[in-house]
Amino acid sequence: MNSPVAEYVEALLASERLGRQVRHHRLLPGREAAFAAPRRPWASAIGELLAARGVEALYAHQALAADLLRAGRHVVVATPTASGKTFCFQLPVIEAALQNPDSRALAVYPLKALAQDQLRGFTELTGGLPEPSRPSAAIYDGDTKPSQRAKIRKRPPNLLLTNPEMLHLSLLPHHGAWAQVLANLTHVVLDEVHTYRGVLGAHMSQVLRRLMRLCRHYGSDPCFVFCSATVGNPAELCRQLTGLDAMPVTESAAPSGARHMIFLNPEDSPASAAIQLLQAALSRGLKTIVYAKSRRMTELIALWAGDKSGRFKDRISAYRAGFLPEERREIEARMASGDLLAVISTSALELGIDIGGLDLCILVGYPGSVMATLQRGGRVGRAMRESAVVLVAQEDALDQHFMRHPEDFFARPPENAVLNPANPVILPRHMVCAAAELPLDLSRGGESYLDGPGARQALASLLASGELLESADGREVLSPRKRPHHNVDLRGAGSQISIEDADTGEVIGAVDSLRARRETHPGAVYLHRGRSYLVHSLDIPGATVKARAARVGFSTRVRSSKDTEILEILGRRELLGTRVSLARLKVTEHITGYEKRSTRGGELLGMVALDMPPSVFETEGIWFDVPDEARRAAEAEYLHFMGGIHAVEHAAIGILPLLVLTDRNDLGGISTPMHPQTGGAAVFIYDAMPGGAGLAREAFNRAEELLARTLAVVTDCPCELGCPSCVHSPKCGSGNRPIDKAAARFLLQELCCGAPGEDRPPSITPTPKEEDAMPEQATQPGAPAVVTPRRYGVLDVETRRSAAEAGGWTRPDLMGVSVAVLYDSGPDEFIDYAQEDIPALAERLKSFDLVVGFNIIRFDYGVLAGVHPFAYRRLPTLDMLAHVHERLGYRLKLDNLAQATLNVGKSADGLQALQWWKEGRVDEIARYCRQDVAVTRDLYLFGREHRYVLFQNKAGQKARLPVDW
Structure with a gap:
C-alpha cells in the first residue's frame, strides 16, 4: 500500500x-543505520539513560564525535538534519558533570526556540538520574525573568544554554558574575554553526575570541563542539570563527x-x-x-x-x-x-x-x-x-x-561557508568591548587575542582615534567606556530600525538600517502577517519607520544609481582573456525613486521620485577588466557594449552562489564602460555589506570557474533577448536597462578565450597616514590651525554671578567678570584683569599665536563677550575640554586631568570663588585663578611634549589620552 x-x-x-x-523526479532511497560503540565504555549511569530512551547503541558518527571530545579534541559535526548531532555533545557534557559536579558547559544557539528544544531534550535525557547527581541545565536569554536570571548567576547550572546576543551583552561584559562558569568551563557548544557566516559570522568570530580570552583569564581551556549542516569546508569555517583546529565528522550513520x-x-x-x-x-x-x-x-x-x-x-x-x-x-x-x-x-x-x-x-x-x-x-x-x-x-x-x-x-558538493574575521568595520567594535572586559596586555606574548586576523592594525587605528587608550605606564590598553557592548548589533553591520504602526504606535517589525532605504523608504509597501502597510516616513537617525495599514494592489521596487572607488588592491592576476583584481572598495548608492508594479502580473504602474541622502560604505570586491580589444570587437559587430557588460554583471552575480555559500542579495555589482581609476571598462562584484564578508575573496580564488559558469548560463538559456533566468536581475537599480544578451555572450567569450591586453594597474590616491594628518584643533571654523606657537596665552575667567543667578549656563554673557587671569608665554608672566580692564585683555589676546583654556570657547569667551564686544571666538584657540570631549565622547574636569597627569589639584572651586566675590576678597579669587591658569599651562605643555595627558576613568584606572596640542 x-x-x-x-x-x-x-x-x-x-x-x-x-x-x-x-x-525531474528522483527517488532517493532510504538508508539503514550504522552503529558503533565508543572506544571507552560509558559510565553505567549514562548507559542506563540511553537504555531508558530505547537507545541500544550510538550511530557511528555519534560515537566518533564523543571519542574525540572525551580525548580533549575540538570537533565539528557536519551531518544532515535529524542525524542525532545532539547526542554528540550531550553525552560528554553529562559525563563531565558526573565526574565533577563543578564542571560547566555553555551551549550557544542562534535562535531562542532552538535553546528551548534542547533544554527539553536534555531534561528528558537526564530525568532518570537521582536528584543529587543529576546534571542541571537552564536557559539564560532575553525571555528569562530577572529573578530567575539572578538565581542562575548565583548558582549556575552544569549546562547553560544561551544565544549570541546574551553571550555578547550579558556574560562577557559582566564576566565577574560568571566566574564560576568561566573557571570551570569544560565544553562550549555552537549549534547551527553554518549560520555564522557573512556579517553574523564576522561578529561571532570576535565574540568567540573574546570568550576564549576570558576563559584563559579564569584558567579554563574548554573543548569546542561545532554542530553544522552539511557544508563544503566545516573545519575551515570553524578555524575562521575561532582560530581553532577542529576535527571534522561529516559521514552520517543515521537512518533516513x-x-x-x-x-x-x-x-x-x-x-x-x-x-x-x-x-x-x-x-x-x-x-x-x-x-x-x-x-x-x-x-x-x-x-x-x-x-x-x-x-x-x-x-x-x-x-x-x-x-x-x-x-x-x-x-x-x-x-x-x-x-x-x-x-x-x-x-x-x-x-x-x-x-x-x-x-x-x-x-x-x-x-x-x-x-x-x-x-x-x-x-x-x-x-x-x-x-x-x-x-x-x-x-x-x-x-x-x-x-x-x-x-x-x-x-554538486555543498558550498563553502565563508566569513571575514578581520572585517574592518566589525573587528574594532569588538576590540573596544574586549578592552572594557579586561585591559589588553601589550607586553610581549601577553595577549594572544591581538594575534587574530587584522587585530594589530585595528588596535593601532583605535589608539590613534582615541577610541582605545593606553594605561599610564603604556603596558595595557583600556576602553574609555565601561559598557560599549550595546553599541554593537551582532545581526548587522548597521543598527536595527523599528517599524511602527503610524496610527497605534505598535511595533510591527524591524529592518536593518542597511536595508531600510531600499525596503522602507517613504511610499514603500510593507507586508506583515497578511496585512499591507504603506510607509509614511523613514527616520534613520531616530531608528524609526512609520507605516499605515492600507489595501493596495501594487508592490514597490527602488531605482538607484551607484559608483565605486578603488581604495586598496589586495590581489591582482591574469586569467583566461582578462585580469581579475581583489580590492577594498568604497561604494556610493543613490536611491533616486521607486517603481509601482501591479501585484498580479507585475505590470509597471508608475514611477515616483525620491530625494534621499546617499548610502556610502567600504567593502571588498573583485573586478574583471574588459580589454579595449574586446570592446572594439563588440562595437564592430554593432552590439550594445554597455548593455553587454551590464548583462555580464547580472549573470555573474546570479551564478556566484553556485561557488560560495551566499545569496545574490548579499552581493552587489557595478558595470562601467570607463572607470576613472582603471582607465577602461570594468565589471565589479562586491560584498553588499560594510567591511566585506569574505565572499569576494572566495570569488577571486575561483574566478576562472566563475567566468566559465557565467558564459554557460548565458549560452544555455533559450531566451533570445535576455530574461531573469540569465541576465536580468530582480534588484537592478536601473530596471535592467540597458541589457544586451548577445553582447554579453560575445564579451564573455572574449574574456574566456581572448587576449588580456595591456596591464594597466588602477590609479589609487594614497590615504594619508595618521602622523601626516594635520591635528585638529578645537577652534572655530576659519581660525588658523596652530601647531607649535611661538607665543601663546593661557586664560581663565571667574565670574560675579552664578549660572542660577544669570538664568542658566546658556547665559554666560550675564555673569560678569570678577577676575580674569592671563598667562603670557612671551615675558613668562601672569596678568590679572578686572572687569573694566577687559578691553585691554582683548587687545593683548590678538597678539598670540594660540590662546589656551579649559571650556574657554563655550564659557570664558561667553562671559567676556557680555562685558566687551569683541569676536573672541575668532581667535586661534585650543579648548582642552572640547578636545577631551571629542576624543572620549564625554567631558572631564580639569582637576581629574591635573591630578592624574601632574599630581596637583585645584585649591578651590567656582562656588568658593563666587562666595569670595560677595565677601570682597578679590585677592583670594586672583590667587585661585592664577593657580588654575598655571595648571592649565602645565597640562598644555605636558601634552604638547608627550602627545598625551593622563586621566582617571570610571573604573579608577589611569589612562593616556592622546592629544595633538
Missing part, C-alpha cells in the same frame, strides 16, 4: 496541468527514509504553482512547510493560500524574521501540536526548531545553495518516514540552471 506521500507524488506526476511542468526530489518549472507564477501544490497536500492531510525567498513573498503566499483554501484557511500561517517573539512562539506551538497543517516561512524555519513531523517541503525558488536545499528538505520525513521535496523554480539564473541540468544538483 502506497504512503500518502507516494500517492501525492503519483498524482502530481499524472496531473494534466502540473505533470508537464515537472522537469526514502525521499522524492521533484524539480518543477512552472508555466504560471511560482507562487501560484506552490499554492496548487499546497492545496493538494492539505486535502491529503500532509503536514507541509513552504519556503519562500523573501518576507514579501512569504506574506503573499500565506495570504493567497488562505483565500483559496476554504476550510483550511485558519490552519495556514506565515512565519518570518521581523515577527515579534510571541508571534513566532505561538506559530511553532500550533505547528508542533498539529493545529496548523501548513506554515509558509522564510529561512527563519530552516534551522532545527521542533515543529513536529512534516511530510512535504515546497521550495518556492532555489534557496541559493545546495546546503540550504538539503537543510530545508531535511525538515521532512524524520523517523524513516517517506517524504517529498518539491523545488518550484523561479526565473532566477540558478533556478533555471538546475531545471536544465538537474543532474548537476545531485553531483
Whole structure:
C-alpha cells in the first residue's frame, strides 16, 4: 500500500496541468543505520539513560564525535538534519558533570526556540538520574525573568544554554558574575554553526575570541563542539570563527527514509504553482512547510493560500524574521501540536526548531545553495518516514540552471561557508568591548587575542582615534567606556530600525538600517502577517519607520544609481582573456525613486521620485577588466557594449552562489564602460555589506570557474533577448536597462578565450597616514590651525554671578567678570584683569599665536563677550575640554586631568570663588585663578611634549589620552 506521500507524488506526476511542468523526479532511497560503540565504555549511569530512551547503541558518527571530545579534541559535526548531532555533545557534557559536579558547559544557539528544544531534550535525557547527581541545565536569554536570571548567576547550572546576543551583552561584559562558569568551563557548544557566516559570522568570530580570552583569564581551556549542516569546508569555517583546529565528522550513520526530489518549472507564477501544490497536500492531510525567498513573498503566499483554501484557511500561517517573539512562539506551538497543517516561512524555519513531523517541503525558488536545499528538505520525513521535496523554480539564473541540468544538483558538493574575521568595520567594535572586559596586555606574548586576523592594525587605528587608550605606564590598553557592548548589533553591520504602526504606535517589525532605504523608504509597501502597510516616513537617525495599514494592489521596487572607488588592491592576476583584481572598495548608492508594479502580473504602474541622502560604505570586491580589444570587437559587430557588460554583471552575480555559500542579495555589482581609476571598462562584484564578508575573496580564488559558469548560463538559456533566468536581475537599480544578451555572450567569450591586453594597474590616491594628518584643533571654523606657537596665552575667567543667578549656563554673557587671569608665554608672566580692564585683555589676546583654556570657547569667551564686544571666538584657540570631549565622547574636569597627569589639584572651586566675590576678597579669587591658569599651562605643555595627558576613568584606572596640542 502506497504512503500518502507516494500517492501525492503519483498524482502530481499524472496531473494534466502540473505533470508537464515537472522537469525531474528522483527517488532517493532510504538508508539503514550504522552503529558503533565508543572506544571507552560509558559510565553505567549514562548507559542506563540511553537504555531508558530505547537507545541500544550510538550511530557511528555519534560515537566518533564523543571519542574525540572525551580525548580533549575540538570537533565539528557536519551531518544532515535529524542525524542525532545532539547526542554528540550531550553525552560528554553529562559525563563531565558526573565526574565533577563543578564542571560547566555553555551551549550557544542562534535562535531562542532552538535553546528551548534542547533544554527539553536534555531534561528528558537526564530525568532518570537521582536528584543529587543529576546534571542541571537552564536557559539564560532575553525571555528569562530577572529573578530567575539572578538565581542562575548565583548558582549556575552544569549546562547553560544561551544565544549570541546574551553571550555578547550579558556574560562577557559582566564576566565577574560568571566566574564560576568561566573557571570551570569544560565544553562550549555552537549549534547551527553554518549560520555564522557573512556579517553574523564576522561578529561571532570576535565574540568567540573574546570568550576564549576570558576563559584563559579564569584558567579554563574548554573543548569546542561545532554542530553544522552539511557544508563544503566545516573545519575551515570553524578555524575562521575561532582560530581553532577542529576535527571534522561529516559521514552520517543515521537512518533516513526514502525521499522524492521533484524539480518543477512552472508555466504560471511560482507562487501560484506552490499554492496548487499546497492545496493538494492539505486535502491529503500532509503536514507541509513552504519556503519562500523573501518576507514579501512569504506574506503573499500565506495570504493567497488562505483565500483559496476554504476550510483550511485558519490552519495556514506565515512565519518570518521581523515577527515579534510571541508571534513566532505561538506559530511553532500550533505547528508542533498539529493545529496548523501548513506554515509558509522564510529561512527563519530552516534551522532545527521542533515543529513536529512534516511530510512535504515546497521550495518556492532555489534557496541559493545546495546546503540550504538539503537543510530545508531535511525538515521532512524524520523517523524513516517517506517524504517529498518539491523545488518550484523561479526565473532566477540558478533556478533555471538546475531545471536544465538537474543532474548537476545531485553531483554538486555543498558550498563553502565563508566569513571575514578581520572585517574592518566589525573587528574594532569588538576590540573596544574586549578592552572594557579586561585591559589588553601589550607586553610581549601577553595577549594572544591581538594575534587574530587584522587585530594589530585595528588596535593601532583605535589608539590613534582615541577610541582605545593606553594605561599610564603604556603596558595595557583600556576602553574609555565601561559598557560599549550595546553599541554593537551582532545581526548587522548597521543598527536595527523599528517599524511602527503610524496610527497605534505598535511595533510591527524591524529592518536593518542597511536595508531600510531600499525596503522602507517613504511610499514603500510593507507586508506583515497578511496585512499591507504603506510607509509614511523613514527616520534613520531616530531608528524609526512609520507605516499605515492600507489595501493596495501594487508592490514597490527602488531605482538607484551607484559608483565605486578603488581604495586598496589586495590581489591582482591574469586569467583566461582578462585580469581579475581583489580590492577594498568604497561604494556610493543613490536611491533616486521607486517603481509601482501591479501585484498580479507585475505590470509597471508608475514611477515616483525620491530625494534621499546617499548610502556610502567600504567593502571588498573583485573586478574583471574588459580589454579595449574586446570592446572594439563588440562595437564592430554593432552590439550594445554597455548593455553587454551590464548583462555580464547580472549573470555573474546570479551564478556566484553556485561557488560560495551566499545569496545574490548579499552581493552587489557595478558595470562601467570607463572607470576613472582603471582607465577602461570594468565589471565589479562586491560584498553588499560594510567591511566585506569574505565572499569576494572566495570569488577571486575561483574566478576562472566563475567566468566559465557565467558564459554557460548565458549560452544555455533559450531566451533570445535576455530574461531573469540569465541576465536580468530582480534588484537592478536601473530596471535592467540597458541589457544586451548577445553582447554579453560575445564579451564573455572574449574574456574566456581572448587576449588580456595591456596591464594597466588602477590609479589609487594614497590615504594619508595618521602622523601626516594635520591635528585638529578645537577652534572655530576659519581660525588658523596652530601647531607649535611661538607665543601663546593661557586664560581663565571667574565670574560675579552664578549660572542660577544669570538664568542658566546658556547665559554666560550675564555673569560678569570678577577676575580674569592671563598667562603670557612671551615675558613668562601672569596678568590679572578686572572687569573694566577687559578691553585691554582683548587687545593683548590678538597678539598670540594660540590662546589656551579649559571650556574657554563655550564659557570664558561667553562671559567676556557680555562685558566687551569683541569676536573672541575668532581667535586661534585650543579648548582642552572640547578636545577631551571629542576624543572620549564625554567631558572631564580639569582637576581629574591635573591630578592624574601632574599630581596637583585645584585649591578651590567656582562656588568658593563666587562666595569670595560677595565677601570682597578679590585677592583670594586672583590667587585661585592664577593657580588654575598655571595648571592649565602645565597640562598644555605636558601634552604638547608627550602627545598625551593622563586621566582617571570610571573604573579608577589611569589612562593616556592622546592629544595633538
